[in-house]
Amino acid sequence: MPWIDAIAADDVEEEDVIRWDHDDKTYVIIRSPDDEFFCTAGLCTHEHVHLSDGMVMDHEIECPRHNGIFDYRTGKALRAPACEHLSTYETKKEGDRIFVNVP
Template sequence: MMRFLCDTAEVPAGETRSVRLEGMPELVVCNVDGEFHVLAATCSHGKASLADGRLLGCEVECPLHSGRFDVRTGRATRRPAKRPVAVYECVVEGGDLYVSDP
């Protein structure tokens, strides 16, 4: 099932946004040059929210210890982060962003 997440206009290119949907973990929406990616927001290393981090190209940097994750795959790309974070399938329809509810 796809669930409405947010308006794409709420997440400008190069930025991230935290979104909470009932029954799902906190999510972070990342806009990489108009391409949207949705990940579980909680860093796999600690308790920080990646929604508070910086987006650097295709990577989001954790605000706590600067671990990084590839927003396309969830793979950890810089230590101390080692384990991946979950990625969620998403689609854009008419300016609305939807995420799959696994």
């Protein structure tokens, strides 16, 4: 899988999320409180709501519609109604750019 130049690191603040669309798919890139970057599928697995409108705290993202929670590091669904895990994608920072390894 190729590494894709997705965003500038400064595009997303600490403990925040940004939507990233690539090849007709929606993803989110999240910056952790540890200044690490993570990428997951951009839609909640419960009702396909955009997670970019969700709240990020610590290592979790909350769906803005029904408050399902996911661990964005692993994609694991942590609170109902979300019960299906999110897909996650490898990220890396090179200089001031964030790259994502997507299929």
